[in-house]
Amino acid sequence: MKQRRTLIRKEGQSNIAFRGIQKKKTKYLKDLYITLLDLKWRWATLILFLGFFLSYFIFSIVYYLLSYIHGDFDHIGDPKFEPCIKNLESYWDALLFSIETQSTIGYGTIYPHAECGGTVPAVFVQISVGFLLETILLGFIFVKIARPKHRRHTLVFSRNACLCKEDNQMSLQVRVGDMRNTHLIETHVYGVLVKRYVSQEKHVYPLFQHELEFEAHGMGDRVFLIWPMVLRHKITPDSVLYTLTPEDLLYDKFELIIFLEGTIESTGEMVQARTSYTSKEILWGHRFARVEEYDEKNDKWCMDFVKFNNVVPSKTPRCSAKQFDESPKTDEGAEKEREKASLLQGASKVLTVSEDTLLDYSTASETEAERDSE
Missing domain, CATH: 1.10.287.70 (Helix Hairpins)
Known part of the structure; x- marks a missing residue:
């Protein structure tokens, strides 16, 4: 298996060497x-x-x-x-x-x-x-x-990142969990995308850092890490991933680094946990499987870490977020037209049924009147 050529190893250690430093x-x-x-x-x-x-x-x-x-x-x-x-x-x-x-x-x-x-x-x-x-x-x-840095060994990140459609918007997702019962407080998360960048003056930066904002549910970048959570980066026009396509994951050379920082509850010291994902470790059209289960016997919520890295297919268009944002306008109009046609068709059926019912009723009434006259 080919070794990961990354700046940060999967476990969070730096994969950078320095040379040429005097004294x-x-x-x-x-x-x-x-x-x-x-x-x-x-x-x-x-x-x-x-x-x-x-x-x-x-x-x-x-x-x-x-x-x-x-x-x-x-x-x-x-x-x-x-x-x-x-x-x-x-x-x-x-x-x-x-x-x-x-x-x-x-x-x-x-x-x-x-x-x-x-x-x-x-x-x-x-x-x-x-x-x-x-x-x-x-x-x-x-x-x-x-040292507080050892606390990161009980903070786990998912093996892969997922890219899927959620709330009618393309998003990048990563799962993070804490194994301990004593949790971090004031926890924040952010990401950095490292890729090649060429300035307008044609100057090449082989390792250029782009900011990626992650949110934890409706809490912004604050993470309430009592149970494993899925962190989401919304791919908006301001995101560096706005033009990313499934084909880019095969050929594009970039690295996604996730940082999680918080305060250890028992000691009050700061700790940082980090991990990285290469472009080939991002799964397009998948989302993370549920790990939350309610244990009726013990009357507790149970978090199944066996399923922590499990993913399930998710209906996601095979296009970039930019193409997705531009295409729904025509699709939405067509969908509305189909809904209108369906409603009109249903109304016509109701009208036809009503006319037939009235015709049958009038015919039945005339027949009953003739019988009475006889």
């Missing part, structure tokens, strides 16, 4: 906090463990050198000698003591001697550095986990 790494380091948040999880985990390990390792060397310079290793087992760090007899003991000090575990088997110069300052510096590392490393890991 890119320097610019990223100046914005270190956001750089750490944007790192992939494998690199974030590596930085977390590597940061703590380097701290443990550096201070273990400091403690080992303090003991070595003080001569502790030459007086191992001497009860009269006071070492800088009690029971530190090898480098591995120094590493264990470093981990215990920074993590404030304090098993008690290895402990420093306060009268040994350099021991107290080294412990103080390590604990201070340890608090700083925990704040930075654990802090950015927590923020990375709690």
Whole structure:
């Protein structure tokens, strides 16, 4: 299957690469906090463990050198000698003591001697550095986990978009749903159509953005996303899709990007969910099947997500919205003429029936009068 050549992937991630940026790494380091948040999880985990390990390792060397310079290793087992760090007899003991000090575990088997110069300052510096590392490393890991962008994974868009006639007007439709019971508030939706554009000066924009306004039922661009909803873009003369025909979906190169933005109810943070549709992912003459069902047993409305991507055929003219808006005038007049003719024909039938009934009645009356006279 041919890979989708799109700007935005179906799941919402960007499909754009940048190159030729001078001093890119320097610019990223100046914005270190956001750089750490944007790192992939494998690199974030590596930085977390590597940061703590380097701290443990550096201070273990400091403690080992303090003991070595003080001569502790030459007086191992001497009860009269006071070492800088009690029971530190090898480098591995120094590493264990470093981990215990920074993590404030304090098993008690290895402990420093306060009268040994350099021991107290080294412990103080390590604990201070340890608090700083925990704040930075654990802090950015927590923020990375709690970022509101992950809320978009429970917001789902339909696999395809549909183009059909609704309310006697051509419209483009997309379905969106929320899996959670805690819903977004102040939710808005809008779309962008990206396609090639040539200006009057013959300047070519291969990726030109056109605005597409979507509405959710009668709420405008505000989406009350308690149940799956069908978003509609009315194809009016102001729409960039006004001249779109079914044949254009096969040959035209454009991409439809849908953005859904709202506030997470439980945290108050903003979140954006997005997806994209290529021209070949728009189904002409179809609309979305119903997913709303009332469960009489549990006395609740049930939204069947199994049918979320299901579509059904819809009677839609195989022409552009412009052609559709221009053609109904003659068709409507002809339809009215047919209605008038039908009414006149019906009236004539009624009149004929009435005349026949009167004729039969008069004939019957004359016959009955003759019988009475006899």
